[in-house]
Amino acid sequence: MINDNGSTKTCANFSFSVNGGSSTPFEADCQNDLTVNAGTYSVTEPAVTGYTTSYSNCSNVVIANGGSATCTITNNDIAQNVGLIAPTQTTCQQYASGQAPAEPQLTYGTKTGKTLNTINNVAPGVIFYFTTITVTSSNTPISVTNVDATGGFRPIAIAQNQATVLTTACAKVKDMTIGGTVGQTATATLNPGVYIIQIKYNPNSLVGQTFSGTPVQHTYRFTTSLNGTTDTASTATINLNPK
Numbered sequence: 001m002i003n004d005n006g007s008t009k010t011c012a013n014f015s016f017s018v019n020g021g022s023s024t025p026f027e028a029d030c031q032n033d034l035t036v037n038a039g040t041y042s043v044t045e046p047a048v049t050g051y052t053t054s055y056s057n058c059s060n061v062v063i064a065n066g067g068s069a070t071c072t073i074t075n076n077d078i079a080q081n082v083g084l085i086a087p088t089q090t091t092c093q094q095y096a097s098g099q100a101p102a103e104p105q106l107t108y109g110t111k112t113g114k115t116l117n118t119i120n121n122v123a124p125g126v127i128f129y130f131t132t133i134t135v136t137s138s139n140t141p142i143s144v145t146n147v148d149a150t151g152g153f154r155p156i157a158i159a160q161n162q163a164t165v166l167t168t169a170c171a172k173v174k175d176m177t178i179g180g181t182v183g184q185t186a187t188a189t190l191n192p193g194v195y196i197i198q199i200k201y202n203p204n205s206l207v208g209q210t211f212s213g214t215p216v217q218h219t220y221r222f223t224t225s226l227n228g229t230t231d232t233a234s235t236a237t238i239n240l241n242p243k
Helices: 092-096
Strands: 015-018 039-041 051-056 061-063 072-077 084-087 106-112 117-123 127-135 140-148 157-166 172-175 177-179 185-190 193-202 218-226 229-242
Touching: 084 092, 084 229, 092 127, 092 193, 127 140, 127 218, 127 229, 140 193, 157 177, 157 185, 172 185, 185 193
Parallel strands: 106 229
Antiparallel strands: 039 061, 051 072, 084 127, 106 117, 127 193, 140 185, 140 218, 157 172, 157 193, 177 185, 218 229
């Protein structure tokens, strides 16, 4: 049991089942000793909101007559309301377990016209925004937006059909609705629970932007709101730097 993000559940809040049978609560010391017949066994644990679960030697374990084996289940609390920008191919499981790669940086190249510069490439071509939110009331509207906090460039577009609400075990709950063409916002309505928001963004949507003057760094801010109130802990930023 790992409570390093402020959660307080104990082993008594968790249970397990053997070969899909009925659930057995964990004992106070987090260790249960079972006597079984010779055979092959798998141990699983029902998901608990706010925790990720990992297993060691818990699947298809062969027990011989007089033999024994140890299955270890680790429950780790998830950091709540943590906004994160992650690079291409980062998975929900990596985010939920705190193993997401380091935050990337965006760079852009330009071509020069007579009076204006034009963005002609942005790298990397995909980034992800993740956050974990806690919803306490039924039918709570949520929204995620991003803006150029420096001013001057349009928001980064959401990749087609790539805004999703998931459980803390990374099971899909629903797609979010994506609105607008320039200042896109992803929205959804949720009932009480803890959820992971995962949105894939396409920085190449900035290609074609024109501006006057010298290319400079821009800072994009990604913000989640619950029922119209900004969740500042879910805010994440990424810099867009000229090459």
